[in-house]
Amino acid sequence: MPDRMIKLIISLLIVTSCSGAAERSDETTGQPEATEAIITGADQVESYVPYLMGKRVGMVINQTSIIGDQLSVDSLLALGVDIKAIFGPEHGFRQNASNGAAVGDEIDPQTGIPIVSLYGKNRKPSQTQMEALDVMVFDVQDVGCRFYTYINTLADIMEACAEYGKKLVILDRPNPNGFVDGPVLDMQFKSGIGKFPIPVAHGMTMGEFARMLNGEGWLANGIQCDINVIPIKNYTHDLYYELPVPPSPNLNTQASIILYPSLCLFEGTIISQGRGTYMPFTVLGAPALKGQYDFSFKPVSIPGMSEAPLHQGKMCYGIDLRDYDIKRLHASGRINLQWMLEFYKAFPEKERFFDSSQSPAMGRIEALIGNNVFKKQVMDGLSEEEIRKSWEPGLSDYKEMRKQYLLYK
Template sequence: MLAGVCVAGCVPEEEPPPVRSGAEVLVANDFESLSDQRVGLIANHTARLDTAHVIDRLAAAPSVELSAIFAPEHGFRGTAGAGEAVEDGRDPRTGVPIYSLYGETRRPTPEMMEGLDALVFDVQDVGARFYTYITTMGLAMQSAAEADARFVVLDRPNPLGGTYTSGFVLEPEHTSFVGRYPIPIAHGLTIGELARYIRAEGVLPGVGSVDLSVVPVENWARDQQWPDTGLDWRPPSPNLPTWETALMYPGMCFFEGVRVSEGRGTERPFLQIGTSWSPEDARRVVDTLRAQDLSGIAVDTVAFTPRSMPEAAPSPRFEGQEVYGFEVEVTDRRAVDPLAVGIHALHAMYQRAQARGDTTFVSRPEHLTRLAGTDRLLTLLRDRASPDSIIAAWRDEVEAFRDDRAPALLY
């Protein structure tokens, strides 16, 4: 029998059932879990069901009163740049007020919570600890607990899958808005599972008492990465335009702490890294990375010029200047280890800076420490530790986290 040809008697393989987000499940159940409640919705542009936004479905539901909308970093429409303050406003379709949670106010105030029976959270996460949507969620859980309101998470798949866990576990003294919880950089949890973990571990004051419920994703398995879900990719923030950028983001984001362009202001953020060195320096870095035989990627030299991109990178580093470095192509998404790639790449660039006598390479040491969640990364780099020994430094704590997270898992 020819491979792939079905002849008499053979049964064609059935298509797997489609993955359905928690929002789709909520709508399919006629909003039963929110019936007769006044609701505040924390959402952005990713909270969609096919062509409709969850806001429009909630506003049209006769049994639910949508009373407030809360916007995380990048805004309700997802167009504000990284770190850019988000303003209050009003939704033109529904007339419902929109409150910013990424400005002077970082969580719903008692005044905003007044009269609400439930806070509903529907935001697509990327599975990295320093992605700020999960910090917003935890702070909102605090507000819900203080207001004696329910907190309902409409779950969505973790784009990296549910089995990949890697990176230093955050140390309490390095807590910030880009790192709020004692979890690895890649935590392998859906946003609903993370909410369950936050409540169970009591990592924020008051969250242990919040009335939490999660509307689960249907037909998603832990070993599924985003391309396996059949869902369309909607960039959760302006600089993650493709799933491949999100895949590499947990490791390549370290470069925000050093004097390079991490690709902002180009079409390939977090897939290409460059700085004001020479093409020969770039070649030496690439030779070093190729010698490591890193799984699942191909590495090559690159030259690029960051440009102002109003909704993604209004003022990128090295704007208008040609920079030289390396680019990454994902060749096997299941084999690649994004954190390992990031550490090897950062190490290669750091060693090249040392060879050049470049004392300004680590331009933002405090930010690099915040991203790593520990000062050990910078210490190990300065002590000339190998990339493999840096990676080995987090293995035991990641294994302990995997045990701790087990009760929170839904899938």
């Protein structure tokens, strides 16, 4: 494609690609004011497309990987970028797999490009796959939580790029939960939902987290990945940002995304978070709470979202948070522990509360919260502030360490 045509197409993309702006502050929530629209790394095509031209490109992407309102793979193909392979994280490239479900390799019917699953038999590309590429592009929307697996995929890709001498271009996107909170992971509870010594809410974008992975030597054998982060324009961590595309099947609303750091902890309990409904991570309940709460919902099997949810086919009684003031929660910069304390107090069979064996989604509370003391703290009736005090000095130490890797205020 002639250089003149490339510049023309890039110009058109720039005009149409401004992302959703962060909302202005108000006296009620105290949200900071954004004076200009947020522009994601992907939207800044002029900053990275010239580098990709003439190279064999691999892309780690899913349905959140957009330029303007179009999938980035389509936009880049139109520009003449030679995309050789797509690598899909958990839920797959087209987001048609449930949480935790293995995803197989396939050919994308819309582009004919091979799709390699990074959430099936392999967690990172093979030597053969990497040798067929000159550069890798990473563009996946994260939600800022330790147990959200996209940061694990980022680490795996960085290791593969480092091992085979490939550069990684990271198209950065805002973290909708940009605060830092929760206990730092005790590494004896390291798992697939917690691989690094970071808090529950780590307060970093993917680009910043990649810098931390390199800087702290957290990649296998301390190897270093050659990264180029295309930073977000007009973004700060405390801005309230509405995602233009749901990041995964069970985070299908802005409310679910903002409530996720608080409600996902219930995956380690007998309390349903609404998997098996079309309102996941905005409701809480269990059959045993009948008579204590008026609100009810019934989880059912929903292909592509939750095939075998906790309490399937049973009426659950609890609370509806769909109209909760999520902007105020976001502005607080805190995980809400009051719901956990409330539901433990209300649950009639205390010995069953932390039984997560019926839930196929995540696992034990220890793996989710990152230590073996939180469960006892809740059972012993400690207050939220008493629990928070136990997160120190680890949380403050993490915040100090984090500063050197930040790209945004």
